[in-house]
Amino acid sequence: MKPDIERVLFSEEDLHKVAQRLGKQLSVDYADKNPLVICVLKGAILFMTDLVREMDIPLEIDFMDVSSYGDGTVSSGEVRILKDLDTSVFQRNVLIVEDIVDTGRTLSYLMKLLKTREAKSIKICTLMDKQDRRVMNVKADYIGFEVPNEFVVGYGLDYAQHYRNLPYIGVLKPEIYENK
Ligand code: 5GP
Ligand code: MG
Ligand code: MG
Numbered sequence: 001m002k003p004d005i006e007r008v009l010f011s012e013e014d015l016h017k018v019a020q021r022l023g024k025q026l027s028v029d030y031a032d033k034n035p036l037v038i039c040v041l042k043g044a045i046l047f048m049t050d051l052v053r054e055m056d057i058p059l060e061i062d063f064m065d066v067s068s069y070g071d072g073t074v075s076s077g078e079v080r081i082l083k084d085l086d087t088s089v090f091q092r093n094v095l096i097v098e099d100i101v102d103t104g105r106t107l108s109y110l111m112k113l114l115k116t117r118e119a120k121s122i123k124i125c126t127l128m129d130k131q132d133r134r135v136m137n138v139k140a141d142y143i144g145f146e147v148p149n150e151f152v153v154g155y156g157l158d159y160a161q162h163y164r165n166l167p168y169i170g171v172l173k174p175e176i177y178e179n180k
Helices: 012-029 045-053 105-116 174-178
Strands: 005-010 036-041 060-067 080-083 093-101 121-129 142-146 169-172
Touching: 005 012, 012 045, 012 121, 012 142, 036 045, 045 093, 060 105, 093 105, 105 121, 169 174
Parallel strands: 036 060, 036 093, 093 121, 121 142
Antiparallel strands: 005 169, 060 080
8 A cells, every 4th residue: 555545445346346336327227328428537537437338338428627626635616627528418418427526516517517508418427425525506316435524535536636546545644735
């Protein structure tokens, strides 16, 4: 284990199992719907690639990059589009794939935006849900794990752009960011 990680929350095996469980469910729910699976960069990229491999149906993928966090661990409240979709969502069944829903500001903004673009349906699949910290009224339709109010890294999630490549999800030692 990397010295900066206090403890592992979800192992590679846990993550694999959750992608299998959700992928199986999504394959049933989206059979014949040709969903547009939207990966919210950068955090959701590892989860999304594992998830779509468990979806045994026709689908398309696209990417969107929005920012609500700087390099810190507290949401700024500000959401900006850094990269927009290549694909039109008009009359499409959209599935947003997120790494973690925290305050809900990012997804609330995204949902509103995709609604104005007249998607046929919009659902959210998130690897993790931090319910305690919700500020906006956002509910994920598919949830991998409920997580406590702790800052987690790995499997796509960063702290100051690092740790995304860890194959597991762990809690960062508080001293890593407390001294910044
Ligand atoms: P929200 O807009 O819901 O407050 O924040 C969503 C984004 O903040 C997530 O997609 C994620 O990128 C980041 N975030 C929230 N909680 C955590 C966390 O515990 N660890 C990391 N690395 N990022 C987080
Ligand atoms: Mg994210
Ligand atoms: Mg981040």
